[in-house]
Every structure is written in structure tokens, then in C-alpha cells.
Amino acid sequence: MSKNKQLDAWVSEMATMCQPDAVVWCDGSSAEYDRMLHVMEQSGTAIRLDEGKRPHSIYVRSDPADVARVEEFTFICSMSKDDAGPTNNWKDPAETKAILTPLFTGCMKGRTLYVIPYSMGPIGSPIAKIGVELTDSPYVVASMHIMARVGTKVLDVLGEGEFVRGLHSVGAPLEKDGQPDTPWPCNAKTKYICHFPETREIMSYGSGYGGNALLGKKCHALRIASVQARDEGWLAEHMLILGITNPEGVKKYIAAAFPSACGKTNLAMLQPTVPGWKIETIGDDIAWMKFGADGHLYAINPEFGFFGVAPGTSLKSNFNAMKAIERNTIFTNCALTPDRDIWWEEMTDTPPAELTDWLRRPWTPASGRKTAHPNARFCAPASQCPVISREWEDPKGVRIDAILFGGRRATVVPLVNEALSWQHGTFLGSIMSSETTAAAAGAVGALRFDPFAMLPFCGYHMGDYFGHWLKIGAKADPARLPRLFNVNWFRKGADGKFLWPGYGENSRVLKWVFERVAGTGKAVDTPIGRLPAPGSLDLAGLSVPPSAMDQVLKVDIEAWLAELPAVRAHYEKFGDKLPQGLKDELAALEKRLQGAGAKV
Ligand code: SAT
Numbered sequence: 149m150s151k152n153k154q155l156d157a158w159v160s161e162m163a164t165m166c167q168p169d170a171v172v173w174c175d176g177s178s179a180e181y182d183r184m185l186h187v188m189e190q191s192g193t194a195i196r197l198d199e200g201k202r203p204h205s206i207y208v209r210s211d212p213a214d215v216a217r218v219e220e221f222t223f224i225c226s227m228s229k230d231d232a233g234p235t236n237n238w239k240d241p242a243e244t245k246a247i248l249t250p251l252f253t254g255c256m257k258g259r260t261l262y263v264i265p266y267s268m269g270p271i272g273s274p275i276a277k278i279g280v281e282l283t284d285s286p287y288v289v290a291s292m293h294i295m296a297r298v299g300t301k302v303l304d305v306l307g308e309g310e311f312v313r314g315l316h317s318v319g320a321p322l323e324k325d326g327q328p329d330t331p332w333p334c335n336a337k338t339k340y341i342c343h344f345p346e347t348r349e350i351m352s353y354g355s356g357y358g359g360n361a362l363l364g365k366k367c368h369a370l371r372i373a374s375v376q377a378r379d380e381g382w383l384a385e386h387m388l389i390l391g392i393t394n395p396e397g398v399k400k401y402i403a404a405a406f407p408s409a410c411g412k413t414n415l416a417m418l419q420p421t422v423p424g425w426k427i428e429t430i431g432d433d434i435a436w437m438k439f440g441a442d443g444h445l446y447a448i449n450p451e452f453g454f455f456g457v458a459p460g461t462s463l464k465s466n467f468n469a470m471k472a473i474e475r476n477t478i479f480t481n482c483a484l485t486p487d488r489d490i491w492w493e494e495m496t497d498t499p500p501a502e503l504t505d506w507l508r509r510p511w512t513p514a515s516g517r518k519t520a521h522p523n524a525r526f527c528a529p530a531s532q533c534p535v536i537s538r539e540w541e542d543p544k545g546v547r548i549d550a551i552l553f554g555g556r557r558a559t560v561v562p563l564v565n566e567a568l569s570w571q572h573g574t575f576l577g578s579i580m581s582s583e584t585t586a587a588a589a590g591a592v593g594a595l596r597f598d599p600f601a602m603l604p605f606c607g608y609h610m611g612d613y614f615g616h617w618l619k620i621g622a623k624a625d626p627a628r629l630p631r632l633f634n635v636n637w638f639r640k641g642a643d644g645k646f647l648w649p650g651y652g653e654n655s656r657v658l659k660w661v662f663e664r665v666a667g668t669g670k671a672v673d674t675p676i677g678r679l680p681a682p683g684s685l686d687l688a689g690l691s692v693p694p695s696a697m698d699q700v701l702k703v704d705i706e707a708w709l710a711e712l713p714a715v716r717a718h719y720e721k722f723g724d725k726l727p728q729g730l731k732d733e734l735a736a737l738e739k740r741l742q743g744a745g746a747k748v
């Protein structure tokens with residue numbers, strides 16, 4: 149029970165429909181978290197890791213059919229189909245409820261319904277928003293404890309106020325008394341991740357994994373919040389936030405949009421190779437940005453933890469993440485060592501001699517297959533990151549001076565490119581493309597347009613979303629807006645190898661971005677934007693040969709011209725919702741490229 153009549157009425161209505169054995173209101177205490185771990189151990193969902201090696205941490209393996217977000221079964225159920233736009237699956241809200249009601253009826257039999265009040269953002273921050281997730285999964289309860297601020301303190305702030313309603317079920321009722329549970333209950337046949345933007349509701353059925361089930365994250369903080377942001381004049385974005393301090397002690401904040409599993413967590417925590425510079429983390433996945441009274445954009449990280457991709461994470465690639473996951477962490481779909489610790493590809497140079505893989509099979513380095521699922525995850529409190537910024541919980545947020553857009557592009561897109569204006573930067577964000585990763589079910593490595601890294605997360609018509617970005621720019625003082633950049637760490641040479649070492653060396657690019665914002669960095673104009681002037685990118689001590697640097701920074705006119713038909717086809721999808729400003733930018737780019745092409 150709460151002080152909020154609407155909340156109480158909704159919980160009792162949902163409980164009547166779902167028919168759980170019990171309803172538990174989560175208080176957010178550490179005793180409650182421990183109870184959830186215990187429940188998971190008892191049911192076979194989790195194995196407690198060795199207390200000496202990985203204190204207070206558990207290891208979970210999901211059903212092999214429930215390992216990633218399911219974009220195919222993710223729906224935006226706006227009143228009008230047009231509002232969902234061409235990049236979302238749309239379903240009529242009434243018809244969807246007619247499909248979901250029978251599925252949810254009795255779906256929690258034999259289980260407990262947990263009521264999780266959560267705040268996305270520091271509790272009481274003017275940028276934060278409150279939601280309530282109802283779930284029958286103890287794994288979700290424990291993960292939400294890490295990923296959001298949860299419990300009674302949220303209800304105290306909520307009072308009689310509005311909240312986002314999220315109903316989640318694994319869709320696996322225990323019909324008969326004493327029916328044994330499976331280690332990872334889910335519904336192998338039916339999954340629906342549905343969003344009702346007008347009524348600020350989420351209904352998620354059949355999956356217990358990540359973004360499908362932790363409703364505060366992608367469903368609320370991006371899909372529903374993007375609609376709220378459109379209506380209220382702010383930005384809800386798939387971006388990390390970092391602080392960067394130069395040797396003189398001047399600190400600036402940068403937000404950066406990259407698709408899932410493209411290195412946001414690594415960039416947010418990177419250890420700079422440039423002497424004297426410092427990077428600190430504010431967030432690794434989501435940024436909510438609002439204008440402050442001074443006309444600048446201020447960002448908060450609405451989350452409380454990291455839900456990061458495990459494989460590839462090592463002391464070399466992300467020292468700070470490895471430190472953050474030393475304790476109090478939930479690991480999913482990694483491999484298990486004989487002494488009850490976890491391992492995944494590239495965690496150490498030499499794999500352990502023996503493991504149990506994520507599919508519970510014995511594994512040795514000779515097995516010839518991966519031991520962790522490529523989308524295996526760690527879920528750890530953000531406060532455990534050694535370089536978490538002092539300001540990360542500042543309710544007013546941090547002032548953003550630069551925004552980066554980046555994808556995985558083996559060709560065409562150079563290491564860094566500064567937009568000529570906010571409109572041009574919006575254009576660069578809108579034509580972002582990236583090779584797909586294991587974060588979503590489906591093919592890996594296929595090139596797709598992923599505007600602003602929001603393709604799976606924008607809760608409304610992407611053409612209107614572009615228009616919203618342009619409006620944000622138009623209403624601001626250009627001198628106070630963040631500068632916009634495009635980056636690409638993933639360009640490859642003719643031999644198929646990465647040209648740029650990435651990781652800590654990306655600090656060289658961040659330094660140039662910092663200096664551009666500070667007014668000291670030099671750039672040259674090219675047809676696609678402003679690239680570092682010769683000598684302005686700090687390459688001291690870097691072992692990349694000059695020929696590779698030329699390639700990584702190359703503006704390949706022919707390749708850009710060859711890309712334009714695909715850009716045009718991408719734009720055609722948005723019909724008359726494509727803002728004129730972006731049509732103008734495309735025409736201007738084409739003209740500049742043709743002019744440059746004619747000169748060579
Ligand atoms: O599964 S999540 O959506 O939380 C992770 C991701 O795809 O970014």
C-alpha cells in the first residue's frame with residue numbers, strides 16, 4: 149500500500165488479472181536485495197560466486213532462447229500508426245490490450261508479484277522521473293536494485309504524483325501446486341515488449357532479459373521518456389556521459405551516442421593515454437538533458453548501475469569496469485570457473501584450463517567455441533566505478549559542452565569530424581549507421597542506419613525526432629549549445645585490421661574535442677565537416693604509422709558520393725516528416741562533395 153490512490157488501484161487491478169500467490173511491495177533495503185539473491189539460489193536461477201573471489205555476487209544463466217533484446221517483438225502502441233513512424237513496429241493500443249489481457253490473466257500463478265517503485269535519476273532531481281514496475285521475477289527485482297534507485301524513499305517523493313506504469317511477467321505460471329520451476333522461467337513461444345506512449349504504460353511479457361525486462365532502462369528511460377522529452381522540450385538519449393579534465397584542471401562534460409555493444413561503457417571509463425588528462429564517468433548508457441536557466445544543456449544519468457557487455461572486458465580494455473564488478477555484481481551468461489568465479493572471452497590473455505560455459509557444458513580452450521554468450525552482461529552499482537565523477541548524482545546534472553555520434557564503420561567514416569552547425573550535426577546524427585551487434589537478437593555485422601543510436605529506442609516517429617533536435621537547436625543560443633561531432637573508432641585498412649587502436653587512445657580524440665570547445669584546437673574544413681588540422685591531434689607516443697593515420701582521417705570523396713543513394717533511401721522512409729533542414733543539409737553535402745570531386 150502507498151499514499152498514492154492511483155498506484156494502489158493499479159496494483160490491485162494488475163494483481164487481480166495476474167493472480168500471483170502474493171504481492172510484495174519492495175522497500176529497496178539491502179536485506180530485500182539479499183532475500184532476492186537467496187530466492188534465486190533456492191530456485192536454481194543463480195549460483196553464489198566464491199565469497200573470497202567475488203564477494204556478494206551471483207552467476208545466472210538465462211534460457212538460450214532469452215539472451216538479448218527482441219526488436220521484432222517490441223511495439224510502440226501509439227493511438228495513431230503515424231506517430232510510431234517507419235522505424236518502429238506499431239500495434240493499435242486497444243487491439244494490443246486485447247491480445248495482452250488473456251496472456252497476463254493468471255500469468256503469475258504460483259509466483260510473487262513484486263511492486264518496485266523506482267526513480268530514474270537522483271531522487272527528487274528536477275530532471276528525474278518516477279515509475280513503478282510490477283514483476284514476477286526476483287532477478288528483475290535484484291537487477292532493478294542495482295540499475296535504479298528503488299523502494300520506499302521513491303514512494304515518499306512520489307506522493308500523489310504521476311508515474312510510469314510498467315507491468316512485467318516472465319510469462320511462465322506455475323499452474324499446479326508443487327510444479328517445479330525452471331532455472332530461468334520465460335516464455336519461449338510468446339514475447340511482447342509493448343509501450344503505450346500516450347498513457348505512459350509499458351507491458352512486457354515472456355522475457356526475463358535485460359532491456360526487455362528491466363523496464364526502467366530502455367522501455368522507460370528511452371522509449372517513453374523520448375516522447376515525454378518531445379512533449380516537454382528536452383532530450384532523452386542513448387548516450388554515455390563523461391567528464392574530461394585537462395592538465396590545468398579545467399573540466400568539461402561530453403555525451404556520446406553509440407549503438408548497443410559499441411563501446412559506450414569503455415569510453416565512459418577510459419584511462420587516458422595522454423599524460424595529465426583525466427576522464428571520469430557520469431553514465432554509460434542513457435542521458436537526459438534539459439536546458440538550465442543559463443541556456444546551457446544539463447545532463448543527468450537516469451540510471452544507478454551499469455548493465456555492460458562482459459566479453460572483451462579486461463584489465464587492459466576497461467580497467468575501471470573490472471574494478472567496478474569486483475563485488476556486489478550480477479553476472480549473466482558468462483562462463484563459470486571450477487572455483488566459482490566468472491570468465492569470458494578476452495578477460496585474461498590465457499583462458500582457464502577448464503570452465504563450464506554459459507550453456508552449462510564443460511569447456512576447455514580446445515572446445516573451439518565461445519564460452520560466454522556474446523551478449524553476456526555484468527550488472528554492477530555505478531558507485532563502485534573507481535572513476536565515477538563527484539557530480540554523477542548532482543540533481544541539476546552536468547553542463548554538456550560536446551556531443552559525439554559514433555557507430556561501427558569499417559569504411560568511409562573518419563576518426564573524428566566536427567559538425568559545421570547544430571543543424572549539420574543533427575544531419576550527421578540522422579545518417580549514423582553501424583554494423584549490428586549481439587545486443588539484439590538477429591544477424592551480427594550487418595550495416596544498418598541507426599540514427600542517433602536510437603533506432604531501437606525512439607518511442608515516436610523518427611522524422612519528428614529529427615525535427616525535435618532541430619527545434620532544440622533553434623530555440624537555444626548557438627554559443628551555449630554543445631558542439632556536435634561524429635567519431636568512428638572502427639575503420640579498417642585493406643588488410644581488414646582496425647587502423648586505430650581505440651580504448652585509452654581515444655583520449656587523443658577527446659582531447660581534440662575538448663580543445664575545439666575551448667577554442668584552441670585547430671581544424672580544417674572538408675566537404676563532410678571539420679577534421680583535425682595537421683598536427684592538432686595529439687599523437688605523441690602513439691605507434692600508429694603515418695600512412696594508417698592518413699587512412700583513418702581520410703575523407704574519401706568517392707566513397708561518400710557512393711553512400712548518398714543509401715542515405716537518400718533512408719531519408720525517403722520518413723516521407724513528409726523529414727525536416728526541410730535535413731534535406732538542405734543532404735543537398736549541401738552533395739554539392740560540396742561534387743565540388744571536391746571535380747577538383748581531383
Ligand atoms: O539489454 S539492454 O537493452 O539493456 C542493453 C542494450 O542493448 O543496450
Ligand code: MN
Pocket residue numbers: 386407408409433
Ligand atoms: Mn544501450
